[in-house]
Amino acid sequence: MLKNSVIHEELFVGRDLALDYHDGGFPISIVTFEARNKYIDAVEPSPFEGGYGRGIFAQLGLNEFLVKRSRNHWYQTDEIEQVVDIIKERAKGTTLITYGGSMGGMAAISLATKLGAKTFIALSPLYDIAADGEVKDDRWGDEGHLFDFKHNYIRSGDCKDAQGYVFYCPDTVDVEHAQGIERMTKGTLVPLEYGGHPVSFFLNDTYKLKRLVSEIAHGEFDLDNFYNVVRTNTELTHYPHEKQAAEFSRQGDSAAAIKAMRTAESMNPKIARLPYRLGEMLLAAGEFDEAKLAFQRAIAIDPSLARAHARLSRIHEKHGNLSDAIRAIRQAVKVAPSKADARLRLGELLLKAGRSKEAEASISRSLQIKANQPAAHVRLSYAYADQNRWSDAIDAMQHAVALAPEKPEYRLRLGEWQLKAQDYRTAQVSMQRAIDLAPGNSHYYVRISYAFAGQKDYQQAARAMEQACRISPDKPASHLRLGECLIKAGDLSGAEAAMGEAVRLDPQWLRAQERLAAVQSAIARRHLASASR
Secondary structure, eight states: OOGGGOEEEEEEEOSSEEEEEEEOOOSEEEEEEOOOOTTSOSSSOOOOOSOSSTTTGGGGTOEEEEEEESSOOTTOSTHHHHHHHHHHHHTTTSEEEEEEETHHHHHHHHTHHHHTOSEEEEESOOSOOOTTSSSOOOTTTTHHHHOOOTTOTTTTTTTTTOOEEEEEOTTSTHHHHHHHHHHHSOOEEEEOTTOOSSTHHHHHHHTOHHHHHHHHHTTOOOHHHHHHHHHHHHTTSSHHHHHHHHHHHHHTOHHHHHHHHHHHHHHOTTOTHHHHHHHHHHHHTTOHHHHHHHHHHHHHHOTTOHHHHHHHHHHHHHTTOHHHHHHHHHHHHHHOTTOHHHHHHHHHHHHHTTOHHHHHHHHHHHHHHOOOOHHHHHHHHHHHHHTTOHHHHHHHHHHHHHHOTTOHHHHHHHHHHHHHTTOHHHHHHHHHHHHHHOTTOHHHHHHHHHHHHHTTOHHHHHHHHHHHHHHOTTOHHHHHHHHHHHHHTTOHHHHHHHHHHHHHHOTTOHHHHHHHHHHHHHHHHHHHHHHTO
16 A cells, blocks of 8 residues: 555544544554643643654555544543544544553553554553552642543453553652553553653654554564564763763762763764753752753753753852843743743742732733642742732631641741731731641741730730740840840830840840940939939
């Protein structure tokens, strides 16, 4: 069958899934499932892309069904039942193969039996990512909590007769997924030492994916020969050097790690992750200029590498180039608009630049994407505070406290905003809770003294300051503050002693000298007045 005789059809378009078909009239059909895309959301749909194989496998003598996803739903959508029925009807009379990587690899196995597939080809597949699942895999953010995984037919036991190949890296948590798949299917595990996640890049570099798929689909795959070819070709690639760099890094030998990663990059200058990882190592070693160049090389290869833009932003900030830092993080937001952390980082930089209104918008968008970020609520409170919007600042901090009630610094900050709003009693309550959580922090007693003073309870303010001075007796500012509270409480002799201690601790502090002299003058006047009576 000639390539130009392959007919492309769009068989299904739904909210979550779409199905394309490349029909060449071949006796073998392959169903490809798209992998997870880190740049799209798990809940809100994005436009459909071209699909996993995009007709490439049709050139190998295979009819190709492309199952496309609009979001990272792990194929846990009822639309999958419609798609399965359409494929089964159109693939009648052909031998069916399923194929996918990562999220798509999980689907290739899970749906193999439903589709009546002879063989599955799964690259770095997942056995289960449910929050309460057997494998504790935290690489997928909140996605394990979002779905009920009722269409995970591996875990349910419906795939016990499914046969195929599981290609995975044994140096990652993928080994646990592979073990679960081995237990629940008749699949053959194919561990690949340098594979990483996903193993598709390694396989393509050392064996070629089209060759692998073609051989398995046509019954020509020989596992021993596969390993021989992979071993030989691996020595000619960057993978051993990349792994060596990671091992040196774990051992704390940054110089050797950087050298090995430079070698890895030189062997394959077309892979963005190599200069990116080199940049990370250089950054950790304090080589900021070299790290900057490495991240720029990564971006030149892959402009959509949001992490590299974010790292450049950090370097610019380190060098004091705030405008460049903002520009770089804006690029990260542009290429990864669904990443909450990039928007939060932009908001933090805008705050630092005094652009609180823009910061508010960016941080608010971050929270729309991911609401349970206590640090984002804290930063949003600062954006409101910069605009003197104390009620909004308090509300934001209350959200932060609700999400992280164990953090005393959040309760203290809530109290600070309540002080600004002149709600002294409530500020006292918030700050006391901070003290209850961290009773050894002298600063918290200093701050609660202001809440007492705001209520004109100067004796309580002085007691708070006495405790601050007991915890941190070497802080002259605390002794001066104690003296001021004692003045308001009418205890001039106590104030004299406290301010005298402040001067003793810092003899050059003019303010403390002046206040001590003023108190001593007041005491002298009081004595004179008493003597003249």
